[in-house]
Amino acid sequence: MSDSSKSFQEAVRLTMCQVRHLSMHHLWRFAKEQGFSMAQMITLRHIYHQDPAKGCSISDISGWLGVTNAAVSQSLDKLVDQGLVERQENPHDRRSKQILLTPKGEEMLKKSMQAKQTWLEDLAAHLMPEEQTQIESAFRLLTEKITDMEKS
Amino acid sequence: MSDSSKSFQEAVRLTMCQVRHLSMHHLWRFAKEQGFSMAQMITLRHIYHQDPAKGCSISDISGWLGVTNAAVSQSLDKLVDQGLVERQENPHDRRSKQILLTPKGEEMLKKSMQAKQTWLEDLAAHLMPEEQTQIESAFRLLTEKITDMEKS
DNA sequence: CTAAGTAATTAAGCAGGCTTATATAATAAG
DNA sequence: CTTATTATATAAGCCTGCTTAATTACTTAG
Numbered sequence: 001m002s003d004s005s006k007s008f009q010e011a012v013r014l015t016m017c018q019v020r021h022l023s024m025h026h027l028w029r030f031a032k033e034q035g036f037s038m039a040q041m042i043t044l045r046h047i048y049h050q051d052p053a054k055g056c057s058i059s060d061i062s063g064w065l066g067v068t069n070a071a072v073s074q075s076l077d078k079l080v081d082q083g084l085v086e087r088q089e090n091p092h093d094r095r096s097k098q099i100l101l102t103p104k105g106e107e108m109l110k111k112s113m114q115a116k117q118t119w120l121e122d123l124a125a126h127l128m129p130e131e132q133t134q135i136e137s138a139f140r141l142l143t144e145k146i147t148d149m150e151k152s
Numbered sequence: 153m154s155d156s157s158k159s160f161q162e163a164v165r166l167t168m169c170q171v172r173h174l175s176m177h178h179l180w181r182f183a184k185e186q187g188f189s190m191a192q193m194i195t196l197r198h199i200y201h202q203d204p205a206k207g208c209s210i211s212d213i214s215g216w217l218g219v220t221n222a223a224v225s226q227s228l229d230k231l232v233d234q235g236l237v238e239r240q241e242n243p244h245d246r247r248s249k250q251i252l253l254t255p256k257g258e259e260m261l262k263k264s265m266q267a268k269q270t271w272l273e274d275l276a277a278h279l280m281p282e283e284q285t286q287i288e289s290a291f292r293l294l295t296e297k298i299t300d301m302e303k304s
Numbered sequence: 305c306t307a308a309g310t311a312a313t314t315a316a317g318c319a320g321g322c323t324t325a326t327a328t329a330a331t332a333a334g
Numbered sequence: 335c336t337t338a339t340t341a342t343a344t345a346a347g348c349c350t351g352c353t354t355a356a357t358t359a360c361t362t363a364g
Contacts (some may be wrong), residue, residue, distance in 0.1 A: 008284040009272045011291040017265065018298050019168060020175045021197050025216065027176065028194055032218050037351065038190045042180055045173050058312060064177065066184055071352050073313055087312095095311040095360045113169065120161045126297045132160040138290030139163040145278045146170050189321070210342060223322050225343055239342095247330045247341040 022119070030112050039065055040075055041112070047085065047101050048109050055088065055098035084108055174271070182264050191217055192227055193264070199237065199253050200261055207240065207250035236260055 031041045046064050050056045062072045076099065079085045084105035090096040101109070124132060183193045198216050202208045214224045228251065231237045236257035242248040253261070276284060 004281060005276050005284060008279075008288040009269075009276055011288040011295070012272060012275070013265075013269075015291045015295045015298070016171060016175070018295065018302075019171060020179075021201055023168070023172045023175065024179065024194055024197065027172075028190065029218055038180065039351075042176055045176065049173055059310090066181055067351090068353065069312060070314080070354080075351075077313095090311095093311080093361075097312070113165075117161075117165075120164060122301060123164070123297060124157050124161055126301060127160075127293075129156060131293055132157060134286075135290040135294060136160040136163040138287040139167040141279075141283055142287055143163070143166045143170065145275060146167070149274060149278060150170075191321075211340090219321090220323065221342065222324080222344080227321075229343095242341095245331075245341080249342070 027112070034108075034112075037075070039067070039071075040079060043072070043075065044079070044084065044101070044105065044109055047099055048106070052100070055100040057090070057096045057099065059096075061099065079105070179264070186260075186264075189227070191219065191223075192231060195224070195227065196231070196236065196253070196257065196261055199251055200258070204252070207252040209242070209248050209251065211248075213251065231257070 027041055028038070031038055036044075042065060043061055046061060047056055050060075058069050058072050058076070061076075062069045065072065076085060076087070080087065083102055086100050086102055088098040088100060090098050127135070179193055180190070183190055188196075194217060195213055198213060199208055202212075210221050210224050210228070213228075214221045217224065228237060228239070232239065235254055238252050238254055240250040240252060242250050279287070
């Protein structure tokens with residue numbers, strides 16, 4: 001591996017480490033206040049990151065979390081009761097369910113991310129316009145590449 | 153707020169959203185495999201982000217997590233048993249304890265972050281050298297600014 | 305058509321993380 | 335010095351998220 005690549009990785013790692021720590025804390029507190037378990041928060045986010053047309057199955061989620069289907073099914077019951085997700089029949093396989101976020105669920109997730117918004121505004125205030133532009137283009141590039149990676 | 157600042161924030165938000173989702177998942181799986189609770193992982197990271205000379209108190213941690221001191225004290229018992237953290241007397245206030253990571257604890261935390269390493273190498277492989285340089289400098293700047301923000 | 309396999313659900317039971325209540329020791333305030 | 339407050343620890347008990355086991359419904363393979 002080249003030295004420049006090492007340097008790149010170190011820079012990314014450092015920022016990620018900070019962001020991860022703050023995000024983790026934020027999500028933990030949000031979940032606690034709203035009465036969700038960590039598993040439910042991760043589930044909601046996982047559904048959110050799926051193709052909204054297809055949703056995802058119970059097995060998808062249990063595989064992602066590393067728990068049993070039973071656990072996911074029970075956990076979803078509560079989210080359904082609260083109107084955050086819905087179970088739909090999979091037309092291609094009637095054993096399977098398509099789990100989808102309801103508008104209410106999507107709104108809730110957005111809200112959970114929005115608290116970050118204030119932080120982001122603070123950050124913006126600490127940066128000169130040129131600095132913002134520089135970081136912005138780096139992040140756009142990164143988003144694109146990460147998306148590519150997840151697909152492959 | 154200026155349009156350019158909005159655009160900046162949106163770019164950062166998008167990347168963070170991806171990173172958060174993947175990090176969350178990664179940490180969840182790691183904790184599960186290693187037999188730690190989410191609260192313990194967040195605790196360890198919190199200690200890690202403190203001044204290593206001072207450590208932090210039980211109250212610090214319970215405030216950070218939003219749980220009682222009793223919960224933290226019990227949770228730390230297990231981490232102490234495993235040799236990951238140690239309780240030291242605070243010389244300035246003998247009621248209080250300084251909670252510190254042991255070398256073993258630090259190593260464990262590093263390990264929990266290292267799995268990200270592979271991902272980072274994959275990412276680097278998807279990027280041209282110029283792209284890496286661009287992102288790298290943006291991240292160095294960002295780390296600096298976030299550190300400033302946390303201090304203030 | 306039958307048998308085996310897969311997806312989800314339900315129920316019972318366990319374990320661990322959290323809370324409250326209580327106790328101890330040290331500090332701060334009067 | 336006495337009293338109140340703060341920091342932590344311990345014990346008992348609750349709650350909930352998870353597991354296993356059993357069931358239903360559907361799909362696939364032979």
